[in-house]
Amino acid sequence: xxxxxxxxxxxxxxxxxxxxxxxxxxxxxxxxxxxxxxxxxxxxxxxxxxxxxxxxxxxxxxxxxxxxxxxxxxxxxxxxxxxxxxxxxxxxxxxxxxxxxxxxxxxxxxxxxxxxxxxxxxxxxxxxxxxxxxxxxxxxxxxxxxxxxxxxxxxxxxxxxxxxxxxxxxxxxxxxxxxxxxxxxxxxxxxxxxxxxxxxxxxxxxxxxxxxxxxxxxxxxxxxxxxx
Numbered sequence: 001x002x003x004x005x006x007x008x009x010x011x012x013x014x015x016x017x018x019x020x021x022x023x024x025x026x027x028x029x030x031x032x033x034x035x036x037x038x039x040x041x042x043x044x045x046x047x048x049x050x051x052x053x054x055x056x057x058x059x060x061x062x063x064x065x066x067x068x069x070x071x072x073x074x075x076x077x078x079x080x081x082x083x084x085x086x087x088x089x090x091x092x093x094x095x096x097x098x099x100x101x102x103x104x105x106x107x108x109x110x111x112x113x114x115x116x117x118x119x120x121x122x123x124x125x126x127x128x129x130x131x132x133x134x135x136x137x138x139x140x141x142x143x144x145x146x147x148x149x150x151x152x153x154x155x156x157x158x159x160x161x162x163x164x165x166x167x168x169x170x171x172x173x174x175x176x177x178x179x180x181x182x183x184x185x186x187x188x189x190x191x192x193x194x195x196x197x198x199x200x201x202x203x204x205x206x207x208x209x210x211x212x213x214x215x216x217x218x219x220x221x222x223x224x225x226x227x228x
Contacts, residue, residue, distance in 0.1 A: 102221065141181075141224050195207070
């Protein structure tokens with residue numbers, strides 16, 4: 001009888017502790033901004049991580065973080081301090097911030113709220129945006145599919161509103177590991193106002209280059225092309 005009482009008491013205590021832990025776990029953040037550049041060993045986020053409202057990022061003096069907000073199209077360069085991510089812009093204490101507006105799809109992009117990522121800062125990676133993207137720069141930054149067999153590592157971008165323009169890119173192991181291919185680094189610019197199909201392996205999507213798209217390198221949020 002005493003053993004049974006001990007077991008019941010132990011189970012009850014475990015459940016109580018688990019309930020307390022669960023009650024203190026913060027809800028998953030909704031991704032609101034993209035980290036386009038991170039020069040910090042302590043920030044806890046990396047290049048192309050998505051961060052959410054309420055997330056706090058601590059930068060050492062001299063550290064630099066570049067954020068682009070998906071809805072407001074705010075482009076921020078932050079040096080040092082404590083950064084609190086907002087829905088449309090950051091709050092920075094004990095640091096410096098330079099803001100600028102950049103062209104992007106803004107509120108047209110529908111985001112999927114995901115569970116916290118594996119990173120220490122609960123960074124998020126955008127998982128779905130089910131609309132045809134418009135890019136505001138002529139050199140797309142292509143986010144490759146997560147799973148890509150070696151025999152499927154040929155990226156094809158072909159204009160479909162007017163035949164004749166076609167680009168083929170071979171993806172090597174290093175690029176496949178990072179999952180990002182930047183057309184700016186290979187000096188390939190697409191045509192303003194044109195519509196393209198992009199395909200790699202079994203993945204395919206259609207996108208458009210804005211009629212006033214910028215040439216050369218531009219903020220990633222203005223030119224990000226993602227395969228699901």
